[in-house]
Amino acid sequence: MRQLAIISGKGGCGKTTLTAAFSSLSENTVLADCDVDASDLPLILKPQVLKTEDCLGLELASIDLKLCTGCGICREICRFGAVLENFTINPYSCEGCAVCTVACPENAVSLMPRVSGQVISSITRFGPMAHAKLDTGEEASGKLVNMVRKRALELADRYSCKFILIDGPPGTGCPVMAAITGTDLVLVLSEPTVSGLHDLKRAIELTAHFRIPTVACINKYDINEKMSLEIEAFCREAGIPLLACLPYADITTEAMMEEETVIEYAAHSGDEEAVKFANIIRNLWAEIEIRLSDTSKKEMYPKILQSREP
Amino acid sequence: MKIAIASGKGGTGKTTVAVNFALALEDVQLFDCDVEEPNCNLFLGFELEPVEEVTCLFPEINPDKCTLCGNCADFCRYNALAALPKKILLFPSLCHGCGGCSFVCPVGAVEEKSRSIGIIEKASSDAPLKFFHGILNIGEAMATMVIKSLLRHIDESKPAIIDSPPGTACPVLAVLGFADYCVLVTESTPFGFHDFLLALKVAKALKVPVGVVLNRDGLGDSRVEDFCRDEGIPILLRIPNDRMIARLYSEGIPFVKEMPEWKEKFEDMFETIKALAFKSTGVQ
Numbered sequence: 001m002r003q004l005a006i007i008s009g010k011g012g013c014g015k016t017t018l019t020a021a022f023s024s025l026s027e028n029t030v031l032a033d034c035d036v037d038a039s040d041l042p043l044i045l046k047p048q049v050l051k052t053e054d055c056l057g058l059e060l061a062s063i064d065l066k067l068c069t070g071c072g073i074c075r076e077i078c079r080f081g082a083v084l085e086n087f088t089i090n091p092y093s094c095e096g097c098a099v100c101t102v103a104c105p106e107n108a109v110s111l112m113p114r115v116s117g118q119v120i121s122s123i124t125r126f127g128p129m130a131h132a133k134l135d136t137g138e139e140a141s142g143k144l145v146n147m148v149r150k151r152a153l154e155l156a157d158r159y160s161c162k163f164i165l166i167d168g169p170p171g172t173g174c175p176v177m178a179a180i181t182g183t184d185l186v187l188v189l190s191e192p193t194v195s196g197l198h199d200l201k202r203a204i205e206l207t208a209h210f211r212i213p214t215v216a217c218i219n220k221y222d223i224n225e226k227m228s229l230e231i232e233a234f235c236r237e238a239g240i241p242l243l244a245c246l247p248y249a250d251i252t253t254e255a256m257m258e259e260e261t262v263i264e265y266a267a268h269s270g271d272e273e274a275v276k277f278a279n280i281i282r283n284l285w286a287e288i289e290i291r292l293s294d295t296s297k298k299e300m301y302p303k304i305l306q307s308r309e310p
Numbered sequence: 311m312k313i314a315i316a317s318g319k320g321g322t323g324k325t326t327v328a329v330n331f332a333l334a335l336e337d338v339q340l341f342d343c344d345v346e347e348p349n350c351n352l353f354l355g356f357e358l359e360p361v362e363e364v365t366c367l368f369p370e371i372n373p374d375k376c377t378l379c380g381n382c383a384d385f386c387r388y389n390a391l392a393a394l395p396k397k398i399l400l401f402p403s404l405c406h407g408c409g410g411c412s413f414v415c416p417v418g419a420v421e422e423k424s425r426s427i428g429i430i431e432k433a434s435s436d437a438p439l440k441f442f443h444g445i446l447n448i449g450e451a452m453a454t455m456v457i458k459s460l461l462r463h464i465d466e467s468k469p470a471i472i473d474s475p476p477g478t479a480c481p482v483l484a485v486l487g488f489a490d491y492c493v494l495v496t497e498s499t500p501f502g503f504h505d506f507l508l509a510l511k512v513a514k515a516l517k518v519p520v521g522v523v524l525n526r527d528g529l530g531d532s533r534v535e536d537f538c539r540d541e542g543i544p545i546l547l548r549i550p551n552d553r554m555i556a557r558l559y560s561e562g563i564p565f566v567k568e569m570p571e572w573k574e575k576f577e578d579m580f581e582t583i584k585a586l587a588f589k590s591t592g593v594q
Contacts, residue, residue, distance in 0.1 A: 010320050010321060010347055010349075011319050011322075011476045012319065012320050012322060013321060016501065037318075037319075037476070037479050037508070038477060038508055040319075040500075040501045040505070043500050043501060043504055058387065077409070077413070079408055079409055080408075092480070095406055095408065096387055097387055097410050099409060099410040099413055102385075102410070102414060103413065134478065134479060136478060136508075136511045136512050136515050137478065137479070137480070137482075137483045137512055137515060139454075139480030139483075141479045142451065169477070170320040170321075171347055171475070171477075172446075172448060173346045173453050173481075175479075193559060193561075194349075194352045194561065194562035195325065195347075195349040195352050198347070198349060199349070202347065202448060205448045206448055209448060209449050223556055223557065223560050224557065224560035253499055253529055256499055256500055256501060257499065257500065257531065259500065
C-alpha cells in the first residue's frame, strides 16, 4: 500500500481539482478527502455513501448544578477559561482535559462524550472514497483526519487497492500533520505569488521535519513567470523535484461547474486548451506513479533550509 | 468595532480583502490571525519587531521524586505522557498544558516549565498602519493559543480588521467569537458556495452579523447572489475576476495602491458595516 498526500500550505491552490483529476487517471486507488473542515472533493465525485460513523472528539466537562456549591475551584484551575460565571461550560473553550473533575471537592463535574463529526465511506465512479464532515466549530480535526485515513486503509484492504490519494487540508498545523504522517510521498502544490512561495516554504519545512519524500508542482505558473522561476530555484535548493507547471486555465472552473474532473471535461468538450491541460496532468501522474512504486527514492527528502521566513 | 474577514476556506481572497480594506481606511488596526500562514505582511512589507513569545506549559518529571506510579500518564487525555517501566516519557507537541499531571501526581514530582510555541510581532511605530501578526512554530498544533495572545493586543478604542484563519474549526471560532461583524469572502462556484455555507453556519452559531464580499465576480454563476438575496445577507462589495488584480496580488502589491478608485469602495463598505453592526448588535 502506497500513500500520496497533496498539500499546498495555502488553500485555493487547486489541490482538490488536481486530486479529482488524478482520481480519474489512477487505477486501484482509494481517495481520502482529509480537508475535513471544508470537504470539496465530494462535490465533483458525487459519492454514494456506504457507511457513516460518528467521530468522538475530546470529551466535554459538565457540572451538576445540584451538587455544585459555587466554590469556584474549577474556574480557577481551568487553563482554558471554559467555566463560565454561572458554572456552565463553554463548549468552544473546553478541551476535555478533566482537571476540573478531579479538582472539584463535591465531585460535581463529569466528562461527557462529544461527537465532533462523521467519517464516511463511499463509492465513487473512480473507486472507494473516505471523507468526513466536521461539525461546526469542533476542534478535533486532526483526530478526524486520522479516522479518515484509517477508513481509507480499510477500504484499500477490502477492495485490494494499490494507492491511497490524500487530498490534504490547508495550512501547516495539526490537521496537515495528521494528513501527511506515514505517507510515502507528498506533492506540494504552489502558486507563483509572494504568498504562494512563502507558504510553500512552510509546507516544505514540515515535510522535512517529518522526513517525507516530497515533490512539487506549480499551478497557474503563467500568472507571474518571474515568481515561477523563483519557486523553481527554491525547489532546486531544497532538493525537491519540480514535476510540472500548470498554466492558468478557465477550464478548471468550467469543469467544476459541470461537476466533472478536468480529465473528463477535456475528453468530451473538445476544447484544445482543456486537452493540453489534461495532458500535463497525465504526465504528472505518470511521474508520481513511478515515484510511488519505487521505494528507494532517498534523494527526494527535502533539505532543512536555514532561511526562516519572517 | 472588530471586523473579522473569514471565508470557510483558504484561497478565496481573505488576505487581499483584509489588507486592501485596512490600507483604504484611516486610523485602523490590522491583525493577521492566520497564524499557520500569516501572509498579510507579504503585501505590507513592514519592518516587524517581536512583542511577545507565546508559551505553553509542559511538565518536567523530577526523576528523584517520581515513584513511577503512572498516575500522570493515566490522567493525560492527550497521550502526551507515557509511563515506561523505568521512566515517564513526554511528547511535548501533544501536550495542551492543562496542568492535570502535576495536579494528580501524589509526590509532587511534576514541575511545569514553559516552552515557546509561537511569536507575536508588530509593525514598528513609524509604519502607516497599526499591524500585528502571530506565527505558530512549525510542528506545533496549538494555533488557538497564539491567536488568543494576538487578540489581546487589540486597542479597543480603534476599529480593528482581523484576517481569520481558514476552515471552520477552533482557530476560526477564537476569532469570530471575538468579532462584532464578520465579512465572508467567497466566489460563486460550487466549491466557493459550499465553503461559504459552512462559514456562514459558524458565524450564525456565534451570532455574529454577516456580510459578503464576492471575489472573482463574473466567474461561475449567480448561486451565491441568489442565496444572499433569499436570506437577506448584504453583498458589501464585488471584486471582479480581473487579470490586473491577480497580477498585482502575485507580485505582493495591494491593489488599492495601484488602483486608487478602490479606496472609496472600501470606505463605503466600512460605512455600511458600521451601520449594519450598530443595527444588529448596538456596537459602535
